[in-house]
Amino acid sequence: AISPDGTRIxxxxxxxxxRIWDAMTGKAIGxxxxxxxxxxxxxxxxxDGTRIxxxxxxxxxxxWDATTRQTVSTPLRDHLDPVRSVAFSPDGxxxxxxxxxxxxxxxxxxxxxxxxxxxxxHRDGVTSxxxxxxxxxxxxxxxxxxxxxxDARTGNxxxxxxxxxxxx
Numbered sequence: 001a002i003s004p005d006g007t008r009i010x011x012x013x014x015x016x017x018x019r020i021w022d023a024m025t026g027k028a029i030g031x032x033x034x035x036x037x038x039x040x041x042x043x044x045x046x047x048d049g050t051r052i053x054x055x056x057x058x059x060x061x062x063x064w065d066a067t068t069r070q071t072v073s074t075p076l077r078d079h080l081d082p083v084r085s086v087a088f089s090p091d092g093x094x095x096x097x098x099x100x101x102x103x104x105x106x107x108x109x110x111x112x113x114x115x116x117x118x119x120x121x122h123r124d125g126v127t128s129x130x131x132x133x134x135x136x137x138x139x140x141x142x143x144x145x146x147x148x149x150x151d152a153r154t155g156n157x158x159x160x161x162x163x164x165x166x167x168x
Contacts, residue, residue, distance in 0.1 A: 003049045003066075010052050010066075012040025018054055018064070033069045035062060039082075046088040051109075053095045055083030061097050063109055073112045078105055085129045089152070096138050098126030104140045104150065116155050121148050 001010050002023060009021040017032035018040055039057035046052070051072065052064040061076035061083055081100035088095055094115060095107045104126055106116035119140070128141035131152065138150040147161040 001044045003045045004047055005049055008045075008049075008066075010043045010045060012043045012054055014039045016040060018043060018052065020052075020066070020069075030069065033064060035064075035071055036060070041082055041084050042086045044087050046092045047090050048092060051088070051092065053086045053088055055086040055097055055099075057082040059083060059099065059101075061086055061095065061107065063095065063112075073109070076105075076107050076112055076114075078114055078118070079103065081125070084125060084127045087130045089131045090133060090135045094131075094135075094152075096129045096131060096140075098129040098140050098142075100125035102126060102142070104129055104138065104148075106138065106152070116152070119148075119150055119155050119157070121157050121160075122146065 009023050011019050016036045019032050020029045036056045040054050042055040044053050052066050054062050059079040063073040065072050079099040083097050083099050085098040098104050102122045103118035105114050108115040122142035124142050124144035126140050126142050130139050138152050141147045145163050148157045149159045
């Protein structure tokens with residue numbers, strides 16, 4: 001993921017680390033960030049660039065301070081399978097996660113509790129999640145070939161888009 005100001009890139013790795021890179025030089029900034037116990041499947045910056053969220057193969061989500069590289073949350077642990085995608089809400093108060101357990105969850109970044117979900121409509125693992133720019137909707141894509149659009153306040157699925165796709 002690229003930082004909102006375009007100066008940094010954050011990546012997750014199968015070596016369980018997160019790295020921050022200079023977007024101009026391609027060189028690592030500082031040491032790898034450690035704290036996950038398994039593959040880091042997804043990472044994202046908050047809109048203000050001060051925090052990073054990461055989703056892990058072990059089903060956990062962590063929130064990090066992008067400057068100090070320390071966790072600012074306890075591990076968020078309600079998913080039963082690998083977390084494939086994570087994203088911050090535009091105001092940074094929530095994080096959305098999608099998992100191979102076919103659910104979407106929204107986490108309050110201050111209390112570290114699930115504030116919405118599990119949202120259950122997909123018939124296969126959720127591989128992509130995100131918020132609309134106004135923060136009112138959540139989007140989730142799955143290997144089931146469907147994109148669900150959820151109300152970020154109520155969790156109601158307002159519409160479904162079916163995609164013709166092939167799995168390779």
